[in-house]
Amino acid sequence: MKKNILFVINPISGGKSKRNFPLLAKQHLDTDVYNADFILTAYAGHAYELAKKAAEEGADVVVAVGGDGTINEVGTALIGTGTKMGIIPCGSGNGLARSLNIPLSWKAAVMQLNGFRSRPIDTGILNEYRFFNMAGTGFDAHISNEFASLKGRGFVGYVKKAFSEVLNYQSRHYRLTIDGDVYEREAFMISFANSSQYGNNAYIAPAALLDDGIIDICIIKPFPLYLFISMGLRMFAKTSEQSRYVEIIKGRSVRIESVTNTLVHIDGEAKKIEKEISISVDPLSLSVLY
Template sequence: MKKNILFVINPISGGKSKLNFAEKVFKYLNLNLFDPSFEFTQWHGHGIELTRKAVDDGFDIVVAVGGDGTINEIASVLEGTKLAMGIVPYGSGNGLARSLNIPMNEINAIKRLNDLKFQAVDSGLFNGRKFFNIAGVGFDALISARFAENVKRGLFGYLKTIFFEISAYKAQNYKIEIDGRLIEREAFMISLANSSQFGNNAHIAPFASLTDGFLDICIIKPFPVYKAFFLGIRMFTKSTHKCNFVEILSARNIKITRENVAEVHLDGEPIQMGLELNISIKPLSLIVLN
């Protein structure tokens, strides 16, 4: 029996054209194994609707063709079900795809689907909303909000946004309850890492694992602006844990109380939330093709 596979394509992710994507699928996907269909997202959140319909229509696999935001929409529906998610990375950073060692080249990523190798991975809950790669509070959430307004995507656009915002940003005080233990920290930002990296091989939590049943809490304490460059170097060399202004802890359940209402980000997508944030891990609850 062929597997019914739906490709949900974000036409604007990563600023790359996908007009000939279906052509590549018919050329490189094993059509003896799969019966492919295609849908393009047309608005933010449309991937959720398309995936729900795919579940109702009896599809076996839904493939996210886009970045971490597209993956989040599709995975949020498939998490907790027996349906599998595939990924063809087309985003600005592709953090989850890189953590799963999925090829960045779309042709090789399509070919990888033919192997039909399934893996269960953890997922995160953040005030009831799901995330699968990294969520964040503080500066990186602000950057996600600014980046979402930027028509120029990609690593350069992201770095440019950081450059314009970093000097004016002020650290905040946080109360953080980690599996029942309370700590207080002044923090520039707090990342909740299911995988190790934001994307583009920038590793915020080098030892985070998608399958260990824990989230890594990466607390970046206030630091002189000139040290941002060195923090960047640490990320790209998987050595943030060696910074004296970085603290990394692991937990299953986290409660963060902050001073001000502001954005958080879930897999790079900014969302406004309140003062109290409850985060937890759901072990091995999403099936992925990798």
């Protein structure tokens, strides 16, 4: 029997037009394998609604055509269902797609779906939010919040915003409880890595795995500003953990206490948390085509 596949398309992700995507997909999707439908999202949260409805109606696959934010909405909707998630990477960084070795070429990514090859991955949970690639607090959450309002999104825009904000950003004190052990740390930022990279091949946790039931907690300690570029280059060289300003602790349960009105990011989308931060892992809870 043919499988029912829905492409949920974010028309504004990554600053690229998706007008011709349905035609491209129809040209390269195996019609002996799939019956395909295509829907464009119209507002924040729409991808979640569309994916949830599709799963309830028995869709075999829902494909997120967008960036990590779109993937987050679709993936969250599919947790606990029998519906698999596909990814056509169209975002600014495409961190999860890169970690899954999904081609950045739309044509190649569509053709890869034809194999209907899937694998289960872990999902992280930060308070009530799911994350699939990366969550965090501190400087990266601050930049995610500022980045959301930029007209010129993309890697270059992100770098420019980071440079403009780093001069005035203040590190803060955190009290973390990781699998029962308490750590007091001054931190520039803390990332909770389900996969190894933010996106654009910037590896914050090179040893992180999507299916090990563990979150890599990456603590970036305060560092001299003249090392800002060097710290960034380490991520591209996969040597971030070799810096004395970086500490990576693996764990299954994390709590950051006495936090009020704190910015976090969930797969790059900024959120305000007005209570303590709690992170856990839901092992092998989402099936993804790759």
